[in-house]
Amino acid sequence: MDGQLDRRAELSEFLRSRRARLKPEDVGLPSYGRHRRVPGLRREELAQLAGMSVAYYTRLEQGNGRNVSTEVLDSIARALRLSDAEHAHLMHLVKPVRRKRKQTARPQQVRVGLLQLLDSIETVPAYVSGRRSDILAWNRMAAALFGDWGELPPQERNWARLVFLNPEYRERYVDWDQKASDIVSFLRMDAGRYPDDPQMSTLVGELSMKSEEFRRLWATHDVKEKGHGTKRMRHPLVGELTLAYETFHLPDDPDQALITYHAEPGSPSAEALRLLGSWAADARHPEAPSSTLRQD
Template sequence: MDEQPEPVHETGGALDRRAELSEFLRTRRARLKPEDVGLPDFGRHRRVPGLRREELAQLAGVSVAYYTRLEQGNGRNVSAEVLDAIARALRLSDAEQAHLMHLAKPKQHKKKQTARTEQVRPALAQLLESIDGVPAYINGRRSDILAWNRMAAAVFGDWSELPVQERNWARLVFLRPEYRDLFVEWDQKASDMVAYLRMDAGCHPDDPRLSALVGELSVKSEEFRRLWATHDVKEKGYGVKHLRHPLVGELTLHFESFRLSDGTEQGLVTYHAEPGSPSADALRLLASWGADATKAGKGTSAAG
């Protein structure tokens, strides 16, 4: 018999880890069809989308009762081997499998560390300034923008003119209309941004600042609410962004994300254009304009 999805709640000041685990497993199961995993589909009417719990339990090699408890948010004492089996049955990506592990077997974090303001090492800030002709910035927890170079300001806007709390990708993408103009594929950018936040939430469900950010965006942006409800997760990586710059027009830039190895959870993101391309010429033009380009393009922001 098909089961009905269960209600999920968030707790004030922190994300409800059990509810997150429950909804994540339910949404991953809902996206699979029997034929996707080699099970027969006899054409019976299904009142909920995707695989049934008993079908998923069969694929993972666990009892239905055991899987049901896990999907209800009770991950206590679940082994890594069982989680691996469930991840394989659900066809999870590497990022999704890591997220499942974070939710089911969370690490303990000190709350004072969670709320602490992030700082960029002076040597790293100097490195940013020394990167010539390549937009680059340092991001931190919750998609905060911590430091950037002059080329990043020329391409994405002068973040120094924003209050510190507003230097956050999620806020900028969902709450500032100019970002829709800057990103040619704004829908993809928005989807990625929410997936990054979900990944962060799985690692730090007790982070009150993250919970407050999610709450604010959920109230102010219907698109954010819709994307947050999908429970998709993604690690920052590499790719191509197509921008519509107010001064130099269309830009096609390749971005790379580098996670720092100093335990801060910060990352370096760089953008570059194909050598000899119109975008490379446009970056050189912006670099030659320097501060004038930053002032002329004031109010424009965004990145990968």
């Protein structure tokens, strides 16, 4: 790719994809059944719902987002029934965060205090994620659960590369398809925020060339913010675990988040985590990770 994503094309394709998923009956409009030539809503139907002219909406869907007001974007978001994440993504595509190239290329750093916090968390896997789904720092329990990322080159410590290009992670996740979809949705949000980030463009280009599954998911234009939920893991030593994860966005750096995993007290997964913790604490155990904390 040429160093940055095409913001006009991203805006156009996102609006088309959201319009295509709506049926007239979803928004209270009459349906003409088999006589409809296009899936989803027509442009004129969407414009009517958003309270604007067809010509004006058409210009926006063609990627011309200059001078569009927040009120207009809010109307379109309501008409398209966008989620909060999709609404934010639309705003980013039209009014992206402008950062100098040096800022987006600068290595991401984790505060010393946060590194110390990670190192003090002894029973819960925890790590810090940054832009482009980069893995910036982690504790010993995260290394025990996910594998020691310190053994990987820095550029490979990235969730998207691990999930789509590392066969081991396809085995680690029982619901790999959902994990893959989530990662692509997170990347889409980042790409909308920083369309001029050359490293994002390089990452998307690499994954698009090497993974057909990534290309398919990227083309859906789905977006999502990191949040909370459960993941089913398959660990080579302790078997399957069901773990709840929580995401804590940092107030002084919105690009970074602390993610933790925990098991329901008294559950088999809690016992499995306890075993992993005991192995991680014993540096003499052959399967124990080699360090408590890494950041490069």
